[in-house]
Amino acid sequence: MKTICLTALIAVFLLFCLNGVQAQYTETKLNQVELFKQWIGTWKSYNAKDTTAFWDAKSYGTGLEVNLKVVTKGKIVVEGKQLLGYDKRIDKYIQAEMVKGMDIEIVAIWFISKHKYVSIPYSDISSPEKVYIKWEGEFKSTDTILETTVVNNKPVKTWTFTRVK
Amino acid sequence: MKTFCLTTMIALCLSFCTTGIKAQTTQTKLNQVELMKQFTGTWKSETNDTTYIIEDKPYGDGHEVYMKNETKGKIIWEEKSLIGYDKKNDMLIEAMIEHNSPNITLFSIWFSSSNKYEEILLKDIPNPEKATEKDFFELKSPDLFIDTYMKNNKIVSVDTFKRVK
Numbered sequence: 364m365k366t367i368c369l370t371a372l373i374a375v376f377l378l379f380c381l382n383g384v385q386a387q388y389t390e391t392k393l394n395q396v397e398l399f400k401q402w403i404g405t406w407k408s409y410n411a412k413d414t415t416a417f418w419d420a421k422s423y424g425t426g427l428e429v430n431l432k433v434v435t436k437g438k439i440v441v442e443g444k445q446l447l448g449y450d451k452r453i454d455k456y457i458q459a460e461m462v463k464g465m466d467i468e469i470v471a472i473w474f475i476s477k478h479k480y481v482s483i484p485y486s487d488i489s490s491p492e493k494v495y496i497k498w499e500g501e502f503k504s505t506d507t508i509l510e511t512t513v514v515n516n517k518p519v520k521t522w523t524f525t526r527v528k
Numbered sequence: 529m530k531t532f533c534l535t536t537m538i539a540l541c542l543s544f545c546t547t548g549i550k551a552q553t554t555q556t557k558l559n560q561v562e563l564m565k566q567f568t569g570t571w572k573s574e575t576n577d578t579t580y581i582i583e584d585k586p587y588g589d590g591h592e593v594y595m596k597n598e599t600k601g602k603i604i605w606e607e608k609s610l611i612g613y614d615k616k617n618d619m620l621i622e623a624m625i626e627h628n629s630p631n632i633t634l635f636s637i638w639f640s641s642s643n644k645y646e647e648i649l650l651k652d653i654p655n656p657e658k659a660t661e662k663d664f665f666e667l668k669s670p671d672l673f674i675d676t677y678m679k680n681n682k683i684v685s686v687d688t689f690k691r692v693k
Binding site: 396443446448461464467 | 589590620623624
């Protein structure tokens with residue numbers, strides 16, 4: 364009898380804990396589709412070597428259609444297109460990028476808080492903690508994004524994007 | 529001495545066989561990027577009241593595709609996609625977003641001969657034979673192709689597309 368009571372008590376306790384965890388998870392689950400709307404617009408990043416990167420995102424359905432270019436001394440040195448769409452299965456966005464002269468690149472991007480996001484190669488999606496390269500970004504305001512390229516867990520480059528329109 | 533001769537003979541035989549196999553592989557390897565260029569252009573398929581239009585434009589070594597489905601002159605469905613080469617797998621990848629769906633879909637495309645390609649979901653690539661959805665495209669002439677869509681090994685639809693331009 365004593366054993367049954369103890370088992371029942373543990374079961375009830377576990378049930379309460381589980382409900383608590385579930386409620387917390389539901390509350391904190393981020394709406395990736397809503398958060399991705401922060402990207403819509405034209406963004407520019409300038410570095411000291413006369414190089415400016417432009418990133419122009421328009422909404423298409425709940426995804427984004429992007430034109431990008433990098434200009435050095437008035438000449439386009441990189442030109443590409445991206446399509447970003449939500450993948451319900453993994454609750455993340457997928458970005459397909461075609462840069463002229465290069466192969467297609469597929470990455471997964473997702474917000475980890477209202478203003479911070481992470482991006483990794485899609486091929487590493489099953490083990491995100493083991494990635495060689497990743498990108499960490501933060502919306503510092505509605506008009507400024509800081510994005511850092513991280514290689515082997517070490518930051519190697521940071522771009523600052525400011526909204527043009 | 530006898531053993532040495534036998535070993536040398538086996539080694540020579542294997543070497544010839546390997547060279548033969550390699551030469552055969554090199555001869556039959558298809559250039560996926562070049563073959564996909566055959567589908568560049570505007571294509572139309574008409575069935576009863578419904579018209580499918582595909583606009584496939586070259587973009588770098590890849591393609592930018594717009595597809596719509598019209599019934600009695602009204603667009604009922606449309607999608608945009610990017611198709612590019614994935615060197616690692618010697619295949620093409622298509623990333624597609626629909627105007628009214630929240631999800632992005634990734635496909636794998638590969639030519640099995642100079643005028644035929646197959647398309648399945650990228651997630652099914654580890655076991656392509658088990659893919660539930662398959663799309664087969666066959667270029668019958670430079671101005672006509674047939675799209676056969678199969679689900680669970682049963683033909684769902686067969687559409688004939690003619691080149692408009």
